[in-house]
Amino acid sequence: xxxxxxxxxxxxxxxxxxxxxxxxxxxxxxxxxxxxxxxxxxxxxxxxxxxxxxxxxxxxxxxxxxxxxxxxxxxxxxxxxxxxxxxxxxxxxxxxxxxxxxxxxxxxxxxxxxxxxxxxxxxxxxxxxxxxxxxxxxxxxxxxxxxxxxxxxxxxxxxxxxxxxxxxxxxxxxxxxxxxxxxxxxxxxxxxxxxxxxxxxxxxxxxxxxxxx
Amino acid sequence: xxxxxxxxxxxxxxxxxxxxxxxxxxxxxxxxxxxxxxxxxxxxxxxxxxxxxxxxxxxxxxxxxxxxxxxxxxxxxxxxxxxxxxxxxxxxxxxxxxxxxxxxxxxxxxxxxxxxxxxxxxxxxxxxxxxxxxxxxxxxxxxxxxxxxxxxxxxxxxxxxxxxxxxxxxxxxxxxxxxxxxxxxxxxxxxxxx
Numbered sequence: 001x002x003x004x005x006x007x008x009x010x011x012x013x014x015x016x017x018x019x020x021x022x023x024x025x026x027x028x029x030x031x032x033x034x035x036x037x038x039x040x041x042x043x044x045x046x047x048x049x050x051x052x053x054x055x056x057x058x059x060x061x062x063x064x065x066x067x068x069x070x071x072x073x074x075x076x077x078x079x080x081x082x083x084x085x086x087x088x089x090x091x092x093x094x095x096x097x098x099x100x101x102x103x104x105x106x107x108x109x110x111x112x113x114x115x116x117x118x119x120x121x122x123x124x125x126x127x128x129x130x131x132x133x134x135x136x137x138x139x140x141x142x143x144x145x146x147x148x149x150x151x152x153x154x155x156x157x158x159x160x161x162x163x164x165x166x167x168x169x170x171x172x173x174x175x176x177x178x179x180x181x182x183x184x185x186x187x188x189x190x191x192x193x194x195x196x197x198x199x200x201x202x203x204x205x206x207x208x209x210x211x212x213x
Numbered sequence: 214x215x216x217x218x219x220x221x222x223x224x225x226x227x228x229x230x231x232x233x234x235x236x237x238x239x240x241x242x243x244x245x246x247x248x249x250x251x252x253x254x255x256x257x258x259x260x261x262x263x264x265x266x267x268x269x270x271x272x273x274x275x276x277x278x279x280x281x282x283x284x285x286x287x288x289x290x291x292x293x294x295x296x297x298x299x300x301x302x303x304x305x306x307x308x309x310x311x312x313x314x315x316x317x318x319x320x321x322x323x324x325x326x327x328x329x330x331x332x333x334x335x336x337x338x339x340x341x342x343x344x345x346x347x348x349x350x351x352x353x354x355x356x357x358x359x360x361x362x363x364x365x366x367x368x369x370x371x372x373x374x375x376x377x378x379x380x381x382x383x384x385x386x387x388x389x390x391x392x393x394x395x396x397x398x399x400x401x402x403x404x405x406x407x
Contacts, residue, residue: 083236086311096302162364162365
């Protein structure tokens with residue numbers, strides 16, 4: 001999977017709802033952009049939704065748009081918290097059923113042909129928070145920024161992160177007082193729109209990412 | 214004491230059963246479209262979209278007797294009924310999401326077969342009773358299923374990777390229907406005389 005972020009170059013910064021008061025000016029900044037992800041035929045890619053669709057429609061048909069006519073029998077798999085759910089792409093029909101793909105939600109896609117999918121929408125700014133509940137969560141960053149996640153202070157002793165390496169899992173453990181066992185104690189390098197499993201063995205955690213333009 | 218022990222054993226067995234299962238995605242593809250034999254000598258045609266249902270059954274590998282196959286456990290979805298029947302989304306095509314094969318080792322192999330029928334009957338039994346067109350796929354084996362108990366959980370294996378081409382739903386021939394009608398009439402007469 002090769003991820004290309006074109007946000008920096010192609011983002012449009014729309015200044016809307018501009019008004020002024022006697023003391024101050026208030027600006028509403030919407031960063032709109034897109035993220036391209038290359039998919040290899042018949043390989044599972046673990047992705048996450050990095051952008052908020054401008055129309056607020058989080059259905060898979062609006063988030064993951066495959067190439068109709070060359071994607072028949074492609075699959076999208078989501079994790080309910082305890083089990084997998086899968087839907088198929090049928091050329092001429094689209095996804096076999098509706099499925100919500102929330103901001104920062106992880107999911108697998110296996111396309112049956114090489115193609116590029118494009119996430120389009122607004123960047124969430126400020127502090128984005130992701131709750132990592134006890135058990136397994138399939139997540140990704142809520143902002144389209146690569147980094148070492150979730151940070152050295154986010155983790156319970158013996159928690160684990162599973163990163164999909166294309167055909168197998170890489171496992172990174174959390175050791176209390178030390179951080180993550182990856183090269184960077186903040187966690188493994190997670191790309192833009194990349195998903196990963198977080199296995200929380202203790203109390204619920206809050207993973208925060210801040211993006212201030 | 215004895216009662217407690219039996220209860221504990223039953224709970225243990227139940228929890229083992231709950232984990233002893235594999236998962237598959239119940240789907241087919243363009244190479245394994247379900248066809249319909251109109252029964253009038255004309256060519257096979259794909260089963261019509263929204264015109265019928267298919268259901269997945271399983272048995273231990275090596276089973277050849279269709280009577281020994283059991284329905285899989287279905288996760289509720291938009292394209293599957295509460296009876297575990299998946300509708301045709303497009304001509305000859307179905308995609309019903311993840312289903313669970315109980316009582317096999319997690320990730321283990323299973324023998325599978327798909328049965329299908331045309332019409333609106335909600336279950337296989339109803340379809341048979343109504344004389345609806347029915348059909349079976351060849352029995353096939355899925356060498357590995359998804360292991361939902363692994364960490365991280367194994368992905369469900371797509372049935373369409375092993376589902377064979379050649380499933381045909383046959384419209385009963387007029388002679389067969391006449392014979393069935395005669396049989397039913399005979400039964401009625403026999404019961405009335407008795």
